[in-house]
Amino acid sequence: MSLRERLEAQIAQAGPISVAQYMTAALHDPTEGYYATRPALGEAGDFVTAPLISQMFGELVGVWAAAAWQMMGAPATVRLVEMGPGDGTLMADVSRAARMAPDFLEAAEVWLVETSEPLKAIQQRRLGEGPRWAASLAEVPGGAPMILIANELLDCLPTRQFVRTAVGWTEQLVGLDRDGRLAFVRNPTPAAGLLPDAAEGAVYEQSAAQAALGALLGGRLARDGGAALLIDYGRDRAGFGDTLQALRRHLKVDPLACPGEADLTVHADFPAVMDAARQQGAEAVILTQAEFLARMGVGLRAEALVAARPDKSPMIGRQLNRLLAADQMGDLFKACCIHSPGWTPPAFEDA
Template sequence: MALKDRLAREIALTGPMTVADYVTRCLHDPTDGYYATRPALGEGGDFITAPLISQMFGELIGLWAVETWQRLGAPERFRLVEVGPGDGTLMDDALRAARVAPGFLEACDLILIEPSGPLREVQARRLAQADVSPRWVRSLGQIDTDAPVILIANEVLDCLPARQFVRTEGGWAERRVGVTDGGDLTFGLVGITGGFERPGFEVEPGQVIEASEQQAAFGRDLAAMLAEASGAALLIDYGRDRPGVGDTLQALRRHAKVDVLATPGEADVTQWADFPAVLEAAVRAGADVTGCVGQGDFLRRLGIEARAERLRTGRPEAAPVIGRQLARLTGPDQMGALFKAAAIFSPRSLSVPGFET
């Protein structure tokens, strides 16, 4: 039975499903979930991420990790962690760039957090010849805190779903997924009688707000780990850097937006990262945080323009392509502004590269 039919039957028996629960099932249902069965990255897949646009992205993240390691005192042993490594391209590029730092690779315990079986297989093939052999775990809780941690999470928060709430003329309601008499999935509103934390900003009737318990928990768990182990976590994602309204739920298939409810499990489903909620949760859990920086500014601070110029010099025939890649990663009308970077770190004395003011 298709996931859509199973969800419709479940909803008919138990009642409307929260948007967050629906997205989780679309992505991680063990039988038919998108990441469990058919993740498709790259130009020929459903979506593309920054590491697949240009080697420059992963190289600069690798140099960011090296600089962070040096600012931590170049410990003889540390854990380099990537959450949601995609097809392994980012880490492959990062490890290659890190060869410039004597001692970094020798001190590195490489850990990849990946719940998707198909993607673990792709990552293993990509990193088979890497300078450091990775090991895989399924959650942050499986990482020991007896050594400093340097963690990278590129486009992870947008995979952690949010519930949606709507201000109506009669009060607040939650947007949920229900089922029609004909068996199709549909959105509807369920009134809220209690247990809802109203936002601290103005919301007009008809407007939607999103609240992600999973994103906040991720920030909290990162902070707890770093407060104990020391280190820094770099978060890069598309999303908001201040509280606000908006329905950001979308499904992507072959790089085009599709109906979120039409074919659950067959498309990538995402929502914006809520950086304010994640960083607030981290502070409450005992770590320090940076502010948000646009991806374009962050990459420029790390030296992407100089790196692009070196690549152009070495490969003049590829100069136009390199220029387009640079523009896509940093342009304010492309990924440069919508995508944000922020860091969670400990101890307070640590200065995180790319966020100095």
């Protein structure tokens, strides 16, 4: 029985499930979930992330991490953590760039937080046995400052969806149509809780998982010191909209069409993440990806690459445009920094 058939049988017996529950099953079901069985990154896969677009992205994140360590007072031990490390390309680029600061690499204890066994195997082949792996951030030891990076992690965390109707907010659920197939349905009971005012038809997304991660990071950084850099596509202010999408072979498909066979994502809710972190005693600031990379010197890095390989100039120009242009990743993607009080990490000083 396929994952779709199992979900349909479950819903037929117990009733509709939330969008968050559906996302969790589609992405993480142990036998057929997307990340548990068939994550496909890169041009030949289902989607491409910034580290796969250009080495410049990961190199500048590595420069940022080393500079942040120095601004923290160069502690003798620092946990260098990546959550959701994909195929290991970002950490490989971070480590290569950080060679310019050998004392940082000496102090850094590298941890990769990964729940996907297929991706963990790919990471091990790329990075060797140097890093340590954990299934959750809670498994990474505390007691030392932490520098954490996460690229396109928040968008994979499950969210609930609510729709404003003439009688108030109601939750959008995943149920069955007349033919017994997966379909979006509305909960007949108005949603409880405090939801913002909005026009009829508005969709409001609420991710307890994203907020929980913000709180976890905020509490740990406030206690142990350090900084977290979260880069993702999403909003930097509260808003409305249905952002649930499924990608398969770089094309958008119906999110309910093939659970487990496509990557499901939603926009990162940075305001909720930042608020949760601040409530735990941390500080939080945000820039667009274009602003962050520009402040970290991506233009100079591109010039250096072109000088070294003039024949690659057109390709490097295309990569730079994709990372920075407002109609590409530059504005839609945000760089959010959560950090311990009393200092501001590089690039974010006047954000």
